[in-house]
Amino acid sequence: MTIEVGPRRIAAGHPALAGHFPGDPLVPGVLILEEVFAAVVTSFGPGQLIAVHWVKFLAPLRPDQDFRVAVTSMGGGRIGFVCRSDGGVLAQGQLQLADEAVPT
Template identity: 55%
Template sequence: MRFSVPHDHPCLDGHFPGRPLVPGVVLLERVLEAVEAAHGPRGALGVPQVKFVQPLLPDEEAEVLLVEERVEGQAPRWRFQVLRGTTLLASGVLEEGAGG
């Protein structure tokens, strides 16, 4: 799933004055949207692992890549990467049934 965050998005107010950066929580929202687009609405999801490597600037295009991991008897998990071109911005794991 490709996305960009427009320069006038409310999340950018104060994050950071003079050099706005897309907050990590917005990247995670886009990851969740990608999971739900591929697999339908989900219940509570946890993020047991996430690493933010590079910032995303307003109006830059990024892409969410997902790999679903299913193990019999366990809740679904998705490994994800958020990329700007070939540059890794964030990576981690989402898992179902966590945080509830």
């Protein structure tokens, strides 16, 4: 089952954006992953993240840019995700939760 969450947005004033990068600001990958995990919790309920199996960052995310997160329970606590904006796929990957994720 795939659930799409969004729109999401990282505000230009977020403290993690300071210095990342002046004149050409980019949202750090760790903030994107934080939003992915928030989408997992919203979609499947609380769980303990125990691994990031793999992630590919395919396009830059800019501050104040809307994006959506699609999360898919793959069984055994494994969660697939894809982050998209109007410009296409931003990031994709797979996470591992300690317990089986069950859609709510």
